[in-house]
Amino acid sequence: MHTFKALALFWLIAFPGIVNAQDRYVCPSNGSELQQLRIYEVNRSNKEAFHKRFQDHALRIMKRHGFKIIDIWESDSGEKVEFIYLLAWPDKSTMDLRWKEFLSDKEWTDIKKQTAAESGELVREVNGYPLTRVSYSPVCAKK
Known part of the structure; x- marks a missing residue:
C-alpha cells in the first residue's frame, strides 16, 4: 500500500475529533456518503508553481x-x-459530475495552459481514491 495513503487512512481513523462537529458525517447505512483521497506527484523543480x-x-x-x-x-x-x-462528497455521482465540470471549466483549462507555458509540467501523476466509511469505523462507534 502506498505509504502516504496508509498514513492518511490512519489519520482519518486515529484523529476523527480534529474535524469540526458540523463537518462529521453520519455513518451511512447505504454507503452513499464518501470522501475522496487525491494524491498528486509533483515535479520537485516546479513545486512552488x-x-x-x-x-x-x-x-x-x-x-x-x-x-x-x-x-x-x-x-x-x-x-x-x-x-x-x-x-x-454526498455520493459518487455528484463527485463524478463535479470533477467533469471542474476539469472542463474554461478558466481552469486556461490557467493550466498558462502555467504549463510558464513553468513546464507541474504534476507527474494523479491518483484519486473514493473512500466510503464502513459501519464499524471507530468514528461511527462514537455516535
Whole structure:
C-alpha cells in the first residue's frame, strides 16, 4: 500500500475529533456518503508553481463547483514530492459530475495552459481514491 495513503487512512481513523462537529458525517447505512483521497506527484523543480496555482486558482474554482476540501498535506519522501488532499462528497455521482465540470471549466483549462507555458509540467501523476466509511469505523462507534 502506498505509504502516504496508509498514513492518511490512519489519520482519518486515529484523529476523527480534529474535524469540526458540523463537518462529521453520519455513518451511512447505504454507503452513499464518501470522501475522496487525491494524491498528486509533483515535479520537485516546479513545486512552488504548483502550490501557487492550487492556492490562487484551483481552490477558488473548485469551491465554485461545489468541492468540499477537508484537509491538504504535502509529503516529501526524498524520492518524490506528493500533494495530498481529502474531499467530501454526498455520493459518487455528484463527485463524478463535479470533477467533469471542474476539469472542463474554461478558466481552469486556461490557467493550466498558462502555467504549463510558464513553468513546464507541474504534476507527474494523479491518483484519486473514493473512500466510503464502513459501519464499524471507530468514528461511527462514537455516535
